[in-house]
Amino acid sequence: MARGLPVGLNWALALVVLALAALAGLGLEVPRWQWQAHTLWQEPWRLWTCALVHGSPLHAGANALGALLLAWLGWRARLKARDLCALGLAWPLMHALLALRADLPAYFGASGLLHGAATLVGLGLLRGNAHERRIGWAFLAVLALKLLAEQPWGPALRYEPLWGGMATVPLAHALGAAVALGVAGLFSALHRHQG
DSSP: OOTTOOTTHHHHHHHHHHHHHHHHGGGSOHHHHSEEGGGTTTOTTHHHHGGGOOSSHHHHHHHHHHHHHHHHHHHHTTOOHHHHHHHHHHHHHHHHGGGGOTTOOEEOSSHHHHHHHHHHHHHHHTTSOHHHHHHHHHHHHHHHHHHHHTOTTSOSOEEOGGGTTOEEOHHHHHHHHHHHHHHHHHHHHHHHHHO
16 A cells, blocks of 8 residues: 555455445345355456345345444554554455355355454464453454354355354355464565564
8 A cells, every 4th residue: 555654454454345345246146256165276366256246235234333343443453554454365265265165156255354453463462462462352252152153164165144144154264264373374474584
């Protein structure tokens, strides 16, 4: 992002844009933009666009609200440009790894990406003072418990009454968190090596 922005602002601006894109994506035809196992290599752009389309206004609104919350938390945690780069790199990687599930024909929504962003917020808090580190550990522990409770090793699709019967993909949440964690670890190691 642009140089000279206060620390955390580039993250916040990017997540606000993601929130707006989630709402704007309501006008898009889901099958045309979603991740599809059978078109993964012929149409790789779907690795990005799948996060921008949603199945209903409730789905888009919830993900937009989540993005806005993570924008604020990331700004408060003073996330750096490298955190935003980690999220940008994790975005297509987490969606590419969905191909590991042969029983998942399609995927759309920003929930995997938002779980990756939440992981980066938690890691960012760990770089702060003692109080922020305690919050960061608690944040990451709650996130890990949520992911375990969703049982990403179970069925690829879970139908949730909360979402009007729309299916969720627990594996996408787990992959979002795991890939973001891995990319952040790689960036951190490179940063230490350069320092």
